[in-house]
Amino acid sequence: MKKLILLGAMAAVVSSANAAVVYSENWNSGIAASGWTATDDNGSGLFWADMSASVDDNYASTTAADQSNAPIANSDFFGTAPNGFDTSLRSAAISLAGFTNAAMTFDVNFQAFVDNSGDQMQVMASSNGTSWTVLDTYASDTPVGGFYALNDGVTKSYSLSAFDGGNLFLRFRFNDPTAGAWEWYAQVDNLQVTADAVPEPASMVALGAGLLALARRRRSK
Secondary structure, three states, X not given: OHHHHHHHHHHHHHHHOOEEEEEEEOOOOOHHHHOOEEEEOOOOOOOOEEHHHHXXXXXXXXXXXXXXXXXXXXXXXXXXXXXXXXXXXXXXXXXXXOXXXXXXXXXXXXXXXXXXXXXXXXXXXXXXXXXXXEEEEEOOOEOOOOOOOOOOOEEEEXXXXXXXXXXXXEEEEEEEXXXXXXXXXXXEXXXXXXXXXXXXXXXXXXXXXXXXXXXXXXXXX
């Protein structure tokens, strides 16, 4: 019986620590409806937009025949930017309270007009929406040869453990400071944040009781 108590307590703790989907977004309802914000950060006029607004298809998704919406920043469609361009797609606060080992996955298709020529997409995260940590920078074709190819995106993953237990803000920045910049595009889709739930105090008490019962049993033998 005491073994069953211990096993039950351990199972409770393990199940409470399984990775959970904390947040997911596919932007199928559009950027505005999703609670994300597209900003033009240097006045060029270029914004992240829903793919229908830039007359594009879903190049980011890795799912066959997925033509649901996806955000895209398309400087090729926009045309020449005399002062370069700088546009960001930002999330609202995502709470990681009570979670640990946070991580993120998303589909991406970034295509440079010429690799490492100036245009880039940065993946960024923040605890306050003001000070940003750059998780990655894309400056060359990702995937290679994926230009304007349906469902040819790749899935990327990043640790967000530095933001465990607090608020998380996410940002995709597409920019090129070069005067007269006219590059290609960046597109993202199917974002998901997962994390392990911190065991509830009651689960820890149950585990402690089970271990104590097992110890007493061993001493009584």
